[in-house]
Amino acid sequence: MGNTGPKDMKASLGLRAGLLSLLIFVAIVGIWQIATMPTAGTGPAMDPEYAKLVGAAAATGSKSAMPTPADIGATIWHHLLDPFYIRGSNDKGIGIQLAYSLGRVLLGFGLAALVAVPLGFLIGMSPLVYRALDPFIQILKPVSPLAWMPLALYTIKDSAISSIFVIFICSVWPMLINTAFGVGSVRKEWLNVARTLEVGPFRTAFKVILPAAAPTIMTGMRISVGIAWLVIVAAEMLVGGTGIGYFVWNEWNNLSIANIVTAILLIGLVGLALDQGLAYLAKLVTYPE
Amino acid sequence: MEHRPLISVEGLARRFGDASQPAVFEDIWFGVDKGEFCCLIGHSGCGKTTILNVLAGLDSPSEGAVIVDNREIDGPSLDRAVIFQGHALLPWLTVMGNISFAVSSRWPSWDRAKVQDHARRFIDLVGLKGAENKRPAQLSGGMKQRVGIARALSIQPKMLLMDEPFSALDALTRGMLQDEVLRICADTNQTVFMITHDVDEAILLADKIVLMTNGPGAKIAEIVVNTMPRNERHRNDLHKHPQYYAIRNHLVEFLVNRSRAFDQEIAEAGYDPRRLKLVKPGLAAVNPPAEVVPLRHSS
Incomplete structure (x- = not known):
């Protein structure tokens, strides 16, 4: 009704x-x-x-x-009044901590996009490469990104870069798979148009395949950034130092539930903003048929 | 040197799978002269689209070759523009974008303004002025196909290849587009090869109608010459033309009966795929054979 x-x-x-x-x-x-x-x-x-x-x-x-809701309100207000202060290594404003996390996510996600989109193109266009890489992807994709952390810490020997690597490894799969799928399922007739117009392979890739696959690629990016934002909190709890995940763990040690609840709300809001941002970008490249 | 038409299809056969599979069609020989409008007519599944794809260079034959301008084709070419059955417009581009894409593929050195000027000429030609900035999703089926036609014409090809371009349209739109294609082809003296299963469409548009039998192992049965001059073919009074019913009946008779039983027919009468019969059923209607004496002359 x-x-x-x-x-x-x-x-x-x-x-x-x-x-x-x-x-x-x-x-x-x-x-x-x-x-x-x-x-x-x-x-x-x-x-x-x-x-x-x-x-x-x-x-x-x-x-x-x-804490009571009023306590939470007061805490949030307190954080919002001065989100960017730095008073020593263990006492930074919540805005600073969020910025650290966001920076890591965007860096790891950006690097993953740089690898996943071209590689996905290759997989989508070549059945040979698809079959050759499929077992690796199938085995590595379901691994929790945090399982990579010890390996990253051992080889990279830098906790900050290790957490970026963890973000990279968790963002890469959805983008890779979606790009390969989007590129592989470009309509044959569009490719035939390019062929009959004698369009070269690079121009075909950028003018036909990329715009045709763009909505699917953007969906992969949206999934990736969501997972990356989930993983960063856990990764920062492990490596410590800075970031919203570290903040949550630190406040747990301080037994400051109000600060933790505040952080949870802010993590949710930033996640929402990331998702909506990519949804907006996806809308820009989506075409009605 | 013997006369060779602009498009010469020589001994074409196509199998899907290995050589033991029966051919969809085999021993296909015909030609299309410059400026000629040629229709290929036959039932679904006889390989019409495959023949067109081979002409376009999108598919390659299992046997035989297609010679265009004295050269064997070995891939797609800007000289042979294709108008696809499903219009195949790029949905993320506007009308202008779709046509500009083709124009800048033809003339890569042109700057943006020159490309757009050229594209605009062809948008006007198909009557889409004002719709330049629309996306395909905003256009009706007929308008989409007009864009497809404009895109094909804009690269100024030596020939047009059309795969049932009007079959997805309603009757009224189809008629209007047929008229326009007829006008544009006459103005530009375009060579056209078109696939259709619509008998009236073939009579209206084609100078020459190639009849294809049913597959597998489809053949060209014969070639019907449309003896109705182009300037006497008008959609609205086509049925009043003295030759119309003779040609139409011949084509319908072929599609209904002979296309199925053509193997029996050639077993009795003989058949040379390289020297196809040229049939002119229209002339028989207006100039009855001498032995049939009209009644009024008998006294």
């Missing part, structure tokens, strides 16, 4: 969906608030050593270590 309605029906659907989202948000925050409400009265007496360890508030029993 109503799925073929006029424009105002669609607008009202958007409005209703927005209201529902708001409702769900309020419900989550409400339940959260109730769950983290300070319990009245004084708790049982506690070993002072343990009290020191878990923090004063938790020790008194009046408040759990789990």
